[in-house]
Amino acid sequence: xxxxxxxxxxxxxxxxxxxxxxxxxxxxxxxxxxxxxxxxxxxxxxxxxxxxxxxxxxxxxxxxxxxxxxxxxxxxxxxxxxxxxxxxxxxxxxxx
Numbered sequence: 812x813x814x815x816x817x818x819x820x821x822x823x824x825x826x827x828x829x830x831x832x833x834x835x836x837x838x839x840x841x842x843x844x845x846x847x848x849x850x851x852x853x854x855x856x857x858x859x860x861x862x863x864x865x866x867x868x869x870x871x872x873x874x875x876x877x878x879x880x881x882x883x884x885x886x887x888x889x890x891x892x893x894x895x896x897x898x899x900x901x902x903x904x905x906x907x
Contacts, residue, residue, distance in 0.1 A: 812868055814880075816850055818843075822884060824876055827869045833880045836888055845896030846887045852898070853886025854879065856906060882906070 812826035822833040840846075857863075857879035863871065871879075889902050 812871075814854065814883075816847065816887070822850075822880055824880060826871065826876070828871065829873045829876050831873065831876065833877075833884060835884055838888060838891060840891035842894050842896055843891055845890040848896075849890035849898050850883050850887035853883035856886070857882040860906075 812824060812829075814822065814824050816822050819835065819837070821835050824831050824833065858868075860882070861875060861879060863875075863879070886898055889898050890896060893899065
């Protein structure tokens with residue numbers, strides 16, 4: 812799969828089974844320095860949470876991708892709302 816972010820224009824996913832645009836919330840970012848890293852951390856967490864591997868990533872259904880993209884977008888968005896450039900411990904504790 813190919814996943815790419817486009818700032819306020821959202822996130823794009825292209826996989827064997829899904830070609831989809833995901834809108835992102837309208838926010839007033841404080842800093843975008845850590846947004847990509849935080850998005851990737853959320854993506855990795857979603858992949859781990861839903862036990863996605865190289866084999867089943869090619870066959871994920873749209874609903875499964877929706878769940879992973881929601882987490883990744885939440886991580887990236889949270890990072891943009893702080894000068895810290897990463898997700899906070901309080902935010903991260905929601906995903907334990």
